[in-house]
Amino acid sequence: xxxxxxxxxxxxxxxxxxxxxxxxxxxxxxxxxKGAILICGGRGGVMEAASxxxxxxxxxxxxxLPGQHREEGNxxxxxxxxxxxxxxxxxxIACAADAIVAIGGGYGTLSEIGLALKMNKPVIGLDTWKLxxxxxxxxxxxxxxxxxxxxxxxxxxSNWKGEPE
Amino acid sequence: xxxxxxxxxxxxxxxxxxxxxxxxxxxxxxxxxKGAILICGGRGGVMEAASxxxxxxxxxxxxxLPGQHREEGNxxxxxxxxxxxxxxxxxxIACAADAIVAIGGGYGTLSEIGLALKMNKPVIGLDTWKLxxxxxxxxxxxxxxxxxxxxxxxxxxSNWKGEPE
Amino acid sequence: xxxxxxxxxxxxxxxxxxxxxxxxxxxxxxxxxKGAILICGGRGGVMEAASxxxxxxxxxxxxxLPGQHREEGNxxxxxxxxxxxxxxxxxxIACAADAIVAIGGGYGTLSEIGLALKMNKPVIGLDTWKLxxxxxxxxxxxxxxxxxxxxxxxxxxSNWKGEPE
Amino acid sequence: xxxxxxxxxxxxxxxxxxxxxxxxxxxxxxxxxKGAILICGGRGGVMEAASxxxxxxxxxxxxxLPGQHREEGNxxxxxxxxxxxxxxxxxxIACAADAIVAIGGGYGTLSEIGLALKMNKPVIGLDTWKLxxxxxxxxxxxxxxxxxxxxxxxxxxSNWKGEPE
Numbered sequence: 001x002x003x004x005x006x007x008x009x010x011x012x013x014x015x016x017x018x019x020x021x022x023x024x025x026x027x028x029x030x031x032x033x034k035g036a037i038l039i040c041g042g043r044g045g046v047m048e049a050a051s052x053x054x055x056x057x058x059x060x061x062x063x064x065l066p067g068q069h070r071e072e073g074n075x076x077x078x079x080x081x082x083x084x085x086x087x088x089x090x091x092x093i094a095c096a097a098d099a100i101v102a103i104g105g106g107y108g109t110l111s112e113i114g115l116a117l118k119m120n121k122p123v124i125g126l127d128t129w130k131l132x133x134x135x136x137x138x139x140x141x142x143x144x145x146x147x148x149x150x151x152x153x154x155x156x157x158s159n160w161k162g163e164p165e
Numbered sequence: 166x167x168x169x170x171x172x173x174x175x176x177x178x179x180x181x182x183x184x185x186x187x188x189x190x191x192x193x194x195x196x197x198x199k200g201a202i203l204i205c206g207g208r209g210g211v212m213e214a215a216s217x218x219x220x221x222x223x224x225x226x227x228x229x230l231p232g233q234h235r236e237e238g239n240x241x242x243x244x245x246x247x248x249x250x251x252x253x254x255x256x257x258i259a260c261a262a263d264a265i266v267a268i269g270g271g272y273g274t275l276s277e278i279g280l281a282l283k284m285n286k287p288v289i290g291l292d293t294w295k296l297x298x299x300x301x302x303x304x305x306x307x308x309x310x311x312x313x314x315x316x317x318x319x320x321x322x323s324n325w326k327g328e329p330e
Numbered sequence: 331x332x333x334x335x336x337x338x339x340x341x342x343x344x345x346x347x348x349x350x351x352x353x354x355x356x357x358x359x360x361x362x363x364k365g366a367i368l369i370c371g372g373r374g375g376v377m378e379a380a381s382x383x384x385x386x387x388x389x390x391x392x393x394x395l396p397g398q399h400r401e402e403g404n405x406x407x408x409x410x411x412x413x414x415x416x417x418x419x420x421x422x423i424a425c426a427a428d429a430i431v432a433i434g435g436g437y438g439t440l441s442e443i444g445l446a447l448k449m450n451k452p453v454i455g456l457d458t459w460k461l462x463x464x465x466x467x468x469x470x471x472x473x474x475x476x477x478x479x480x481x482x483x484x485x486x487x488s489n490w491k492g493e494p495e
Numbered sequence: 496x497x498x499x500x501x502x503x504x505x506x507x508x509x510x511x512x513x514x515x516x517x518x519x520x521x522x523x524x525x526x527x528x529k530g531a532i533l534i535c536g537g538r539g540g541v542m543e544a545a546s547x548x549x550x551x552x553x554x555x556x557x558x559x560l561p562g563q564h565r566e567e568g569n570x571x572x573x574x575x576x577x578x579x580x581x582x583x584x585x586x587x588i589a590c591a592a593d594a595i596v597a598i599g600g601g602y603g604t605l606s607e608i609g610l611a612l613k614m615n616k617p618v619i620g621l622d623t624w625k626l627x628x629x630x631x632x633x634x635x636x637x638x639x640x641x642x643x644x645x646x647x648x649x650x651x652x653s654n655w656k657g658e659p660e
Contacts (some may be wrong), residue, residue: 006519007235011577017630019574030209037244038605039246051566059242060244062227062244062246064246064262066262067566068284068416070172075321077257078225079225079244080226081204081227081229081257081261081316082260082261082415082521083256083260083261083418084256084257084260084415084417084418085256085414085415085416085418085586085611086255086398086415086416086586086590087414087586087590087614088413088414088415088418088580088583088586088587088612090586090606090610091248091249091580091582091583091585092246092248092580092583094582095233095247095248095249095581095582096246096248104629104630106613106628106631107609107612107613107631107634108606108613109609110313110606110608110612110613110626111585111605111606111608111609111610111611111613112603112606112609113548113605113606114602114603114605114607114608115582115585115606116603116610117605118582118601118602118603119233119582119604124560124615126628128625128628129625129628130626130627130628131625131626132624132625132626132627133601133603133623133625134599134622135512135599135626137604138602138604154379158618162506172430179352181332183354184463187494190387192453233581236494239469248583249580249581249582249583250418250421250425250579250580250581250583251421251425251563251579251581252421252448252449252578252579252581253415253421253422253447253578253579253583254443255421255441256415256416256417256418256421257418259417260416261489266379269465271466272444272445272447272466272469273444273448274444275419275440275441275443275444275447275448275461276440276441276444276445276446276448277441277444278440278441279331279437279438279439279440279441279442279443279444280420280439280441282440283417283436283437283438283440283441284417292339292464293463294458294462294463295461295462295463296440296459296461296462297459297460297461298436298458298459298460299457300434300435301346301349301436304437313453332635338567367574369576380600390573390574392557392574392576394576398590400502408555409532409555409574411557411559411587411591412590412591413586413587413590413591414586414587414590415586415587420580421579421580422576422578422579422580425563425577425578425579426576426577426578449563494646
């Protein structure tokens with residue numbers, strides 16, 4: 001029984017650009033190649049592209065769906081979980097991950113970034129939100145391509161010290 | 166890519182009797198043998214026994230955990246998802262399933278039975294709560310052993326007509 | 331600033347009998363007369379009748395709604411809170427209460443009874459579910475009328491010892 | 496029976512600067528003076544200051560608490576609701592509001608801003624996060640003082656067109 005210890009959530013818009021789609025697919029492939037489990041919101045756009053990439057590379061993909069029906073999931077999910085929680089399911093996508101990779105994305109993605117940072121999880125961004133605050137540091141680490149993003153995520157997971165701050 | 170369409174939640178106490186443990190293990194095995202995905206609350210007792218059974222038979226097991234830490238999951242989960250939702254995670258265990266098998270169990274199990282019936286999902290009981298109400302029918306169907314329970318669950322899933330009633 | 335310390339959730343069906351409606355209205359009145367805050371699911375039937383009773387007696391009524399729109403609340407709510415959580419909002423109705431009064435009710439009510447008992451909160455039943463279990467005690471205390479139900483709830487709250495068991 | 500139609504959530508850190516505390520207290524006062532209901536996370540810092548301001552001005556204050564215990568609420572709440580949902584309760588703070596005023600704040604506040612914008616609710620910021628995105632507009636409207644923030648919130652509520660965009 002192989003013990004897989006690392007879970008990475010990929011977050012981003014249900015609608016996305018072609019470049020985001022390509023990035024997401026590569027990120028999904030990298031996650032699967034490293035033997036990590038991919039979590040996502042289970043729907044289209046970035047979520048679907050990442051799911052497709054991970055499945056192509058033989059990985060496990062978990063979709064945490066906002067609605068009550070499994071049919072809203074994309075076709076690449078290994079496990080599709082309708083939650084019925086609406087946007088509150090974003091908290092699960094952050095909580096269930098050891099690290100998060102954000103690709104593009106809109107306000108839903110922004111909320112997941114906030115939730116993940118609040119839970120002190122590493123967040124790696126690819127072409128996503130830039131945050132500025134009078135006092136608090138931004139918190140998002142940037143990567144320049146898919147491979148770097150996943151390697152950084154795995155590095156930060158292995159050095160994760162828990163919930164200080 | 167094999168499409169697995171059926172998800173069965175097994176619910177029951179984190180503490181349980183030896184008989185419940187045996188029943189749960191058999192139910193888990195049967196679910197896996199039929200190619201369905203097993204969902205559970207991810208912890209000990211009935212949940213752990215069902216998980217062990219399903220993994221022994223080569224199945225996929227998803228644990229929807231109440232807390233924030235993956236470590237609270239039992240060692241047989243394929244996918245362990247900390248939700249941070251506490252008891253509200255019981256609603257996901259009901260929502261994400263196509264049918265529910267209840268084995269023994271206490272008040273948490275009772276709440277999951279209620280949530281599943283509210284969502285009009287088939288609930289099959291093995292040595293679990295008996296419900297009586299002045300007007301409403303009980304809703305739980307009983308089975309006399311593990312194999313019967315899983316067969317009944319799959320039969321009811323394949324005949325499921327959706328949400329009215 | 332008056333400190334109100336006691337919160338009682340009244341649970342029951344969105345559809346109900348005339349007798350349940352009368353019971354609920356009286357329960358709502360009693361809760362308000364005792365200076366406690368009434369929590370409910372915010373919708374029709376038992377929830378609306380209890381809300382009306384409490385408002386008539388000058389009380390505060392909080393409706394925890396399953397959907398995203400305040401308009402689904404009944405007209406007697408002092409505070410109407412759309413949660414967007416669907417049935418998972420039932421866990422809040424149990425968690426936010428010091429005691430629960432169940433009047434009639436269907437599967438949703440059953441789930442709230444289970445959640446409240448799981449959280450070790452007192453549950454008082456009026457013409458509601460009867461529960462039997464091979465090992466676990468039922469947990470619901472019965473009252474014969476509205477006044478008795480609320481008095482028993484307040485008595486049990488004042489003697490509440492917290493989460494053991 | 497006065498019908499109060501407007502609910503404003505005030506979000507910000509459980510720890511905050513003296514200036515944020517003053518701003519929050521004034522925002523709370525303004526909300527109460529306009530007859531709106533104040534929603535917040537129910538804890539210290541910005542939440543407590545806003546609650547105190549609203550109560551001083553005779554308003555109703557609702558605290559949506561992350562934990563299971565009412566005692567974690569600040570002393571100025573009219574209604575204190577423990578949810579047991581942890582950070583997922585942030586989705587309720589956004590969902591239950593007609594508009595949101597963000598004062599300073601950290602990652603939790605950022606998540607609430609994202610959730611509110613996702614739900615297409617007006618968000619007014621006072622010394623809070625600045626957001627930049629390659630494609631999406633920031634979404635936060637800024638105000639220069641407490642009175643302006645609340646007036647803008649009420650104006651946007653009265654002109655709110657619903658969920659498209």
